[in-house]
Amino acid sequence: MSTPRDGDDVTVTDVSSALEYWPAPPPWGWTADDLDRLPSEGPNGEPDFFRHVELIDGALVFMSPRKRFHQRVIRGLTAVLGDLAPERLAVVDQMDVKLGLRTRPCPDVLVVDAEAADDDERTFYTPDEVHLVVEVVSPESEERDRKTKPARYAEAGIPHLWRVENRDGKPVVYVYELDPATGAYGLTGIHHGRLTVPVPFPVDIDLDELPR
Structure with a gap:
């Protein structure tokens, strides 16, 4: 070769x-x-x-073992969002999104087109199939989850991003929406205890009582 x-x-x-x-x-x-x-x-x-590897700007990034907080928030949000999502959408966890030739992250939770999720042979989704990305921040991923990945998701046109932070063992959700005029995310709210938003579909979640 x-x-x-x-x-x-x-x-x-x-x-x-x-x-x-x-x-x-x-x-x-x-x-x-x-x-x-x-x-x-x-x-x-x-x-x-x-x-457990991602590709960020052409570099392989190896993900460290997750702590229990990280794992239970992923499971809890996946379950609750799955119950709330309309039939046209599906909620999946830890699946890749191919953002370009050299960037393929693996978000913690995704809301995607149900038709795309029905294909069991898929190893990644494309930005046009993704409606929401959720990243649960861990100490080793802070820079990527707070800065690098949001910029790449915005460039790809993914309309909604949630970043979940650990505050004394409880999830705090930072909600972002893509501004079509600037192509960048704008912060629309910081949610403690309860998350209530109208998009990408109506969501009302007790963050302190997520399924464990």
């Missing part, structure tokens, strides 16, 4: 040549489609090495 050059249209069909450069990225860079081709083991035979 020839090595892609800068500016080439990346059409690599496997990642074996890319892993020869590990831990440095290959000269042609990682792409979003590479995540579907990563082996189950790491370059030195480490089991499940690539199990």
Whole structure:
């Protein structure tokens, strides 16, 4: 297989040549489609090495083990939003969104078109299929969840973003909506205890009593 050059249209069909450069990225860079081709083991035979990995601006980002707060908020929001969502929408957790050639994050919770969610072979969704992204912040992901990812989601045109922070063991939800005039997110509310919003569909959630 020839090595892609800068500016080439990346059409690599496997990642074996890319892993020869590990831990440095290959000269042609990682792409979003590479995540579907990563082996189950790491370059030195480490089991499940690539199990929890995102691609942010061409860099592979390995996610640390989640704390119980992170996990229970994901489960609770997924369950409650799933009950509230209209039939045309579906709520999924920990599925990738392909934002571009070199960016493919894995949000904690997503609201997507029901038709897209019905396809069990999917490994990612596209921005036009996504209505809401929810990121639950952990200490190691603060910079990505507060700055990098919101900018990328906004650039991709995803209309709604929620960022969930841990305040003394309780979730606080920062709600953002895309401003079509600027292409950036605007903060529409900070919700303690109860989250009530009309979009992307009517939501009224007791944050302190999420299903555990």
